Amino acid sequence: MKQYQDLNTLLQQLLSQCQPLYSQGKVADYIPALAQVAPQQAAIAIATLDGNIYSAGAAEQHFSLQSISKIFGLVMAMNRLGDELWQRVNMEPSGQPFNSIVQLEWEQGIPRNPVINAGAILVADVLVSHYSASKTAFLTFLRRLIGIETIYADQQVYLSELEHGNRNAALAYLMKSFGNIEAEVPQVLEHYFHQCATAVNCQQLSRALLFLANRGVQPHSNEQICSRRDAHRVNAILSTSGMYDQSGEFAFKVGLPAKSGVGGAIVAIVPQFGVITAWSPPLNRFGNSVVAMQLISQLAEELGLSLF
Numbered sequence: 001m002k003q004y005q006d007l008n009t010l011l012q013q014l015l016s017q018c019q020p021l022y023s024q025g026k027v028a029d030y031i032p033a034l035a036q037v038a039p040q041q042a043a044i045a046i047a048t049l050d051g052n053i054y055s056a057g058a059a060e061q062h063f064s065l066q067s068i069s070k071i072f073g074l075v076m077a078m079n080r081l082g083d084e085l086w087q088r089v090n091m092e093p094s095g096q097p098f099n100s101i102v103q104l105e106w107e108q109g110i111p112r113n114p115v116i117n118a119g120a121i122l123v124a125d126v127l128v129s130h131y132s133a134s135k136t137a138f139l140t141f142l143r144r145l146i147g148i149e150t151i152y153a154d155q156q157v158y159l160s161e162l163e164h165g166n167r168n169a170a171l172a173y174l175m176k177s178f179g180n181i182e183a184e185v186p187q188v189l190e191h192y193f194h195q196c197a198t199a200v201n202c203q204q205l206s207r208a209l210l211f212l213a214n215r216g217v218q219p220h221s222n223e224q225i226c227s228r229r230d231a232h233r234v235n236a237i238l239s240t241s242g243m244y245d246q247s248g249e250f251a252f253k254v255g256l257p258a259k260s261g262v263g264g265a266i267v268a269i270v271p272q273f274g275v276i277t278a279w280s281p282p283l284n285r286f287g288n289s290v291v292a293m294q295l296i297s298q299l300a301e302e303l304g305l306s307l308f
């Protein structure tokens with residue numbers, strides 16, 4: 001990787017270049033709590049394995065994790081269920097929008113991968129079925145990863161998601177009809193929406209995911225969060241499916257395992273180096289943040305980060 005004297009200055013330059021692109025996107029408006037977010041906000045933060053944080057913009061501004069929460073849920077479910085999980089969810093890219101339902105019927109209620117909505121709802125079922133208080137267990141896991149106790153779900157986002165969750169309910173009931181959901185659907189959806197509503201900032205999110213850049217070990221606590229094999233597997237899934245039907249283009253332009261959420265954040269894992277989080281609410285037609293995509297693409301190009 002190219003060495004950079006002053007990463008903070010580089011991030012600031014990239015942010016100034018990319019931020020004006022926000023007007024090309026549209027903030028998520030499927031729930032009122034997201035439709036009200038100010039569109040011109042933007043931030044980027046890099047956490048490195050040696051314990052540094054570099055950032056520019058509103059890197060301490062909180063946003064909801066949304067689909068990025070699928071990574072944490074997946075790691076928890078892999079730790080609980082082991083290889084049995086892969087009998088209930090596949091590991092293939094979907095090439096479809098994140099909330100697509102068509103493949104689920106063709107494939108007998110087995111979601112294409114764990115980071116589209118159907119797959120993440122399946123994972124939520126595993127967590128609800130294996131933890132007595134899965135919502136708290138999720139927050140506890142995130143708090144442990146970041147190293148602070150003050151991580152909560154945004155109640156307004158949570159309640160809004162619950163009220164407008166028909167599409168996700170359809171996915172859950174279809175899987176239930178094929179016998180691939182064990183718990184009661186309303187309970188599974190509550191867990192899923194709660195984890196989506198978890199509020200973090202760019203610095204915290206980068207820090208939380210460092211174990212994926214470090215073979216499963218969280219560097220600041222030296223704790224083994226998942227096995228080395230599972231860290232590689234999660235990165236493989238993020239590389240092929242983390243950006244939904246734009247995953248091919250992201251691999252082509254950036255070349256890093258990554259995950260986006262409709263809250264406007266994108267995380268990218270740089271193995272053996274660190275984690276990049278970029279955030280800006282307006283989204284492109286794939287549900288990926290316009291400015292965050294551009295920030296990460298330019299940074300990856302500048303530093304020569306592509307794994308390919």
Ligand code: GLN
Binds near residue numbers: 068262
């Ligand atoms: N809460 C959103 C949903 O379930 C998460 C989707 C996303 O971030 N892409 O539709």
